Amino acid sequence: MTARSxxxxxxxxxxxxxxxxxxxxxxxxxxAPSPGFSLLxxxxxxxxAHAAFLDETRMEVLLASVAAEEGRIPALSPFWPGAxxxxxxxxxxxGIEAVGGTDQRPFLDHGRWPLLAPLSARPPAHSPNPPxxxxxPATGDGVHIIPVxxxxxxVIEPGHFRFHIQGEIIVRLEVRLGYTHKGTLSLMQGKPPRxxxxxxxxxxxxSTVAHSLAFARAAEAAFGVEAPPRALALRVAMLELERLxxxxxxxxxxxxxxxxxxxxxxxxxxxxxxxxxxAEAFGHRLMMDRVLPGGVAQDVSAGGIEAILTALTAMAAExxxxxxxxxxHASLQDRVAGTGMMDARLVAAFAPGGVVGRAAGRxxxxxxxxxxxxxxxxxxxxxxxxxxxxxxxxAEALQSIEFLQALLPxxxxxxxxxxxxVALPARGGEGIALVEGFRGECLxxxxxxxAGGIEAxxxxxxxxxxxxxxxxAVIGNIVADFPLINKSINGSYSGVDL
Amino acid sequence: xxxxxLLRNLIxxxxxxxxxxxxxxxxxxxxxxRLDEASQARLGRSLAIRQVDAxxxxxxxxxxxxxxxxxxDLERFGLRFVASPRHADILLVTGPLTRxxxxxxxxxxxxxxxxxxxxxxxxCAVDGGVFRGSYAVLGGVEAAVPVxxxxxGCPPAPEHILxxxxxxxxxxx
Numbered sequence: 001m002t003a004r005s006x007x008x009x010x011x012x013x014x015x016x017x018x019x020x021x022x023x024x025x026x027x028x029x030x031x032a033p034s035p036g037f038s039l040l041x042x043x044x045x046x047x048x049a050h051a052a053f054l055d056e057t058r059m060e061v062l063l064a065s066v067a068a069e070e071g072r073i074p075a076l077s078p079f080w081p082g083a084x085x086x087x088x089x090x091x092x093x094x095g096i097e098a099v100g101g102t103d104q105r106p107f108l109d110h111g112r113w114p115l116l117a118p119l120s121a122r123p124p125a126h127s128p129n130p131p132x133x134x135x136x137p138a139t140g141d142g143v144h145i146i147p148v149x150x151x152x153x154x155v156i157e158p159g160h161f162r163f164h165i166q167g168e169i170i171v172r173l174e175v176r177l178g179y180t181h182k183g184t185l186s187l188m189q190g191k192p193p194r195x196x197x198x199x200x201x202x203x204x205x206x207s208t209v210a211h212s213l214a215f216a217r218a219a220e221a222a223f224g225v226e227a228p229p230r231a232l233a234l235r236v237a238m239l240e241l242e243r244l245x246x247x248x249x250x251x252x253x254x255x256x257x258x259x260x261x262x263x264x265x266x267x268x269x270x271x272x273x274x275x276x277x278x279a280e281a282f283g284h285r286l287m288m289d290r291v292l293p294g295g296v297a298q299d300v301s302a303g304g305i306e307a308i309l310t311a312l313t314a315m316a317a318e319x320x321x322x323x324x325x326x327x328x329h330a331s332l333q334d335r336v337a338g339t340g341m342m343d344a345r346l347v348a349a350f351a352p353g354g355v356v357g358r359a360a361g362r363x364x365x366x367x368x369x370x371x372x373x374x375x376x377x378x379x380x381x382x383x384x385x386x387x388x389x390x391x392x393x394x395a396e397a398l399q400s401i402e403f404l405q406a407l408l409p410x411x412x413x414x415x416x417x418x419x420x421x422v423a424l425p426a427r428g429g430e431g432i433a434l435v436e437g438f439r440g441e442c443l444x445x446x447x448x449x450x451a452g453g454i455e456a457x458x459x460x461x462x463x464x465x466x467x468x469x470x471x472x473a474v475i476g477n478i479v480a481d482f483p484l485i486n487k488s489i490n491g492s493y494s495g496v497d498l
Numbered sequence: 499x500x501x502x503x504l505l506r507n508l509i510x511x512x513x514x515x516x517x518x519x520x521x522x523x524x525x526x527x528x529x530x531x532r533l534d535e536a537s538q539a540r541l542g543r544s545l546a547i548r549q550v551d552a553x554x555x556x557x558x559x560x561x562x563x564x565x566x567x568x569x570x571d572l573e574r575f576g577l578r579f580v581a582s583p584r585h586a587d588i589l590l591v592t593g594p595l596t597r598x599x600x601x602x603x604x605x606x607x608x609x610x611x612x613x614x615x616x617x618x619x620x621x622c623a624v625d626g627g628v629f630r631g632s633y634a635v636l637g638g639v640e641a642a643v644p645v646x647x648x649x650x651g652c653p654p655a656p657e658h659i660l661x662x663x664x665x666x667x668x669x670x671x
Binding site: 128130150153154155156157179180182184202205206269272275279285286288492493 | 549551552553554555559560562563583593594596597598600601606628629631633635653655
């Protein structure tokens with residue numbers, strides 16, 4: 001039986017635009033991987049676990065749920081390696097144990113919160129008493145440990161990296177996150193989506209537009225409303241602008257981690273030009289809180305489109321030269337080519353989204369689901385190394401520029417009443433959305449109570465599937481190449497920490 | 499290729515922005531009052547910054563990194579980022595101070611030699627921002643270490659961060 005037929009044999013529970021089915025524990029345990037079917041996310045609510053899958057042949061999302069009898073569900077991780085991290089968090093936040101899971105250690109919970117399982121029905125009080133962190137061992141001649149973090153050497157987010165190394169070579173890496181856990185999902189509960197949107201906007205600051213948009217689309221799906229045409233177009237424009245400024249950032253910082261300052265300086269300058277244009281157009285450099293459930297917070301300013309187009313012209317002129325510089329420097333190529341390779345079997349098993357997946361030949365982009373990207377326009381690379389990830393970002397940046405140059409001068413006019421949002425009714429519903437941010441697909445799911453407040457929700461950053469692959473991609477590389485590999489994947493800490 | 503490029507760069511204007519307006523004297527006086535004279539003499543006109551993310555969404559980090567691009571060029575003012583708190587004069591702290599980061603921040607502060615400024619950067623670091631009241635946050639940097647300067651904003655733009663840091667510099671001059 002395929003995973004789809006197992007799920008569809010369950011009881012339909014209703015979610016738009018993609019259906020959710022309630023399975024019994026026996027069927028849930030029978031959810032085995034089948035070709036073209038990948039795990040997007042696994043999360044909980046009080047007494048229930050939910051999983052989202054992507055059917056890559058039909059280009060559809062499919063949801064499955066199982067009741068957690070006495071707080072236990074059958075584990076998915078023995079068949080779906082990407083589920084392991086989600087199962088650790090399922091226990092940390094919702095108090096649901098995945099029986100038979102491949103990893104029973106906590107992840108986000110460091111034993112420092114005043115309560116346990118904060119999103120369960122009745123979280124028990126807890127006196128903070130952090131236990132020592134457990135890491136998987138590595139044995140062999142001369143193996144030693146390098147503990148790094150939570151505070152890192154650069155201006156980046158906190159996390160703990162535990163390296164086991166032999167000489168210069170990394171034998172094992174484990175990433176322990178949770179340092180930026182802010183209790184985001186619990187703060188969203190009970191609030192109407194408009195009020196909760198500012199938390200989605202702050203799940204991961206660099207993806208503020210993408211997560212806000214996923215959250216907005218999920219809310220609109222749950223309510224059965226659609227934003228005005230001009231607002232829809234402005235949101236798509238902001239999404240591409242965010243992809244562009246982050247790709248420029250990564251192009252520069254990857255080169256910088258190989259001590260190649262010229263590309264970093266040029267990309268930094270081009271990005272700054274774009275951020276200033278975004279501030280002029282939308283009143284905020286990162287466009288935070290501009291996308292709202294039901295529409296957008298404000299229209300683009302009078303000179304804003306012109307400012308952005310000017311910044312895009314400068315970029316379009318310079319990016320080909322940046323690629324030439326990148327190609328012509330053997331010292332840089334020596335650092336990036338063949339570094340941080342991802343095994344094809346792991347890529348198939350985890351099905352990572354975004355640049356990480358497409359630079360390893362995986363042909364998925366969430367914009368294909370909405371028709372924002374034509375299948376023939378999809379760009380992929382085969383290298384699966386730092387070089388392929390750099391080239392993928394470069395190609396996608398050029399594509400976003402072209403896309404924006406066509407979209408911005410032809411924005412649909414505002415409706416006669418000038419409204420850029422639709423009213424949200426005070427009623428129940430359930431919705432899900434998948435939006436392609438610069439890192440990959442951002443998933444938002446919510447169920448609303450009868451008064452239109454959030455009963456349960458999940459915001460899932462693409463980094464969930466990237467962190468385990470970072471651990472695998474560094475094996476056999478030298479320690480000094482770790483920053484380079486890490487930056488080429490660029491997982492979000494806050495996005496996963498919730 | 500190289501010669502025309504060199505010529506072009508020789509005659510072109512720098513990309514870097516003009517420095518921000520001078521800090522108001524009352525702010526400088528207030529900051530100066532927090533340092534004794536010996537400390538002022540020791541720090542002089544150069545400050546080393548150790549950034550600590552105490553649970554931010556990474557928006558503040560984006561703008562702190564933007565301070566180092568060619569438009570803002572932080573180092574021209576004698577301000578630079580260092581890798582260890584042991585080398586730092588300023589701890590630049592972002593985030594609502596999560597419970598999971600409180601010990602790391604306290605340890606970083608203990609590892610920073612005196613005199614040391616602590617700057618709370620961004621609305622979250624000031625008082626917890628939108629995350630105030632969560633079980634997982636302590637609600638601002640002040641909950642764990644004394645703070646000398648607040649730079650609000652979500653996130654504050656690089657110009658605003660620069661103004662704050664230059665105020666500290668003036669207080670030392």
